[in-house]
Amino acid sequence: MADNLEHPDHGKDTPYFAYYAALVNQANMLMDSARTGVYQQSILGNSQTAFLGKDVLDVGAGSGILSFFSAQAGAKTVYACEASDIASKLQLIVDEADNGGKNAFLKDKIKVVKSKIEDAATSHSIPKKVDTIVSEPIGVLLVHERMIESFIEARDKFLKPGGSMFPSSGTIELAPFTDDALYTETAQKSGFFQQTNFLGVDLSVLQDAANEEAFSQPVVGMFPPNQLIANTTNNHLIDFYTCSMNDLTSFTIPFTWQITRTALLHGIGGWFDLHFKATQAGGLDLYLSTGPTAPRTHWQATRLLFREPLAVNAGEVVKGELKFSVNDQRSYDIVGTTEIQTSKEFYTAQHPQSKSNPYVRKQVWRLHDQTYNYNYSNMYHIPESMAAAYSGYEPVA
Numbered sequence: 001m002a003d004n005l006e007h008p009d010h011g012k013d014t015p016y017f018a019y020y021a022a023l024v025n026q027a028n029m030l031m032d033s034a035r036t037g038v039y040q041q042s043i044l045g046n047s048q049t050a051f052l053g054k055d056v057l058d059v060g061a062g063s064g065i066l067s068f069f070s071a072q073a074g075a076k077t078v079y080a081c082e083a084s085d086i087a088s089k090l091q092l093i094v095d096e097a098d099n100g101g102k103n104a105f106l107k108d109k110i111k112v113v114k115s116k117i118e119d120a121a122t123s124h125s126i127p128k129k130v131d132t133i134v135s136e137p138i139g140v141l142l143v144h145e146r147m148i149e150s151f152i153e154a155r156d157k158f159l160k161p162g163g164s165m166f167p168s169s170g171t172i173e174l175a176p177f178t179d180d181a182l183y184t185e186t187a188q189k190s191g192f193f194q195q196t197n198f199l200g201v202d203l204s205v206l207q208d209a210a211n212e213e214a215f216s217q218p219v220v221g222m223f224p225p226n227q228l229i230a231n232t233t234n235n236h237l238i239d240f241y242t243c244s245m246n247d248l249t250s251f252t253i254p255f256t257w258q259i260t261r262t263a264l265l266h267g268i269g270g271w272f273d274l275h276f277k278a279t280q281a282g283g284l285d286l287y288l289s290t291g292p293t294a295p296r297t298h299w300q301a302t303r304l305l306f307r308e309p310l311a312v313n314a315g316e317v318v319k320g321e322l323k324f325s326v327n328d329q330r331s332y333d334i335v336g337t338t339e340i341q342t343s344k345e346f347y348t349a350q351h352p353q354s355k356s357n358p359y360v361r362k363q364v365w366r367l368h369d370q371t372y373n374y375n376y377s378n379m380y381h382i383p384e385s386m387a388a389a390y391s392g393y394e395p396v397a
């Protein structure tokens with residue numbers, strides 16, 4: 001299993017690139033107005049220092065939108081590097097530039113490079129270092145899909161010293177949540193194997209494994225902020241300018257939460273913020289949040305459910321950590337330990353010989369290649385806010 005964890009193909013490349021070769025999945029991302037809008041604003045809002053007259057590399061260009069924004073912001077040349085077959089569709093848009101019309105501003109600016117970025121250095125298909133790298137290498141919980149590794153590799157191979165990166169960093173945020181309905185629904189999924197007489201067979205020996213399987217799946221979806229029962233603390237920053245491959249291969253997020261209301265703690269909610277740091281005084285400095293109080297994005301939020309909830313009282317302190325380690329599914333296994341600090345200390349003092357402590361939960365969750373819950377079909381329009389940003393905009397000459 002561990003064979004290709006360190007290899008740049010991350011395992012599972014074939015279904016991954018087949019997914020991105022589909023126009024419908026590219027449209028899904030384009031229509032995420034919070035996402036696409038913040039890229040547009042940060043690129044145009046930093047045109048003077050990071051784009052005007054500059055060489056730009058778009059890592060994982062997809063349908064080309066970040067390359068097109070870069071051209072609108074005045075880039076001299078944009079290398080649009082894309083590994084999947086969507087590259088040929090992107091080429092069609094670029095070729096349209098020769099026919100005049102709306103896409104004429106792309107003429108002689110966009111060079112489509114159909115390659116994995118990891119292979120582009122050896123093939124010399126990107127002939128020089130660039131001033132700026134743009135990319136959208138983000139997955140569920142920031143790191144799912146492991147494309148940030150490709151972004152970092154592009155930085156190390158192709159960015160000039162002092163060059164700019166869009167986005168500049170990402171932060172994973174965690175907080176405990178309560179949701180009885182989600183817990184019950186998940187428990188029911190494994191209920192089938194409780195049966196002791198299914199067509200004359202006792203299935204119940206599988207009950208525990210079915211339960212473990214159901215609860216090890218991170219639940220991707222939005223949830224209301226009132227499900228959170230403590231404020232986020234100990235957020236985990238990944239600085240794209242400085243982080244190393246090792247920082248991405250495995251990392252631990254410790255947490256300490258003071259519970260704000262008495263409830264059943266059903267698990268840990270997670271989401272992320274992206275930062276687009278201004279590259280100049282007066283440039284636009286922007287954040288995109290994907291948390292429960294922010295507008296929905298196609299990444300939504302993620303919840304890691306406990307197999308057994310923990311009963312917590314307002315004022316109690318819950319401590320623990322989540323350890324992320326890359327797996328062979330272009331993603332991460334997450335090992336979590338959570339303990340109610342106050343009750344745990346009391347219980348341990350009372351039961352010094354006890355091996356299991358009812359105030360402690362240890363569990364493993366697995367993000368995997370089916371963790372694409374990207375159904376954005378209700379968003380097939382350009383929202384007014386975004387249309388307003390586009391209207392009247394003239395490409396930088």
Ligand SMILES: C[S@@+](CC[C@H](N)C(=O)[O-])C[C@H]1O[C@@H](n2cnc3c(N)ncnc32)[C@H](O)[C@@H]1O
Pocket residue numbers: 017020021029030059060061062063064065066081082083084086115116117118135136137138147150
């Ligand atoms: C999340 S999508 C973003 C697409 C586009 N940049 C956008 O913002 O709409 C990531 C894209 O990167 C491509 N990709 C992923 N890893 C890559 C790699 N190592 N080299 C080149 N392209 C890659 C995928 O095929 C996919 O089209």
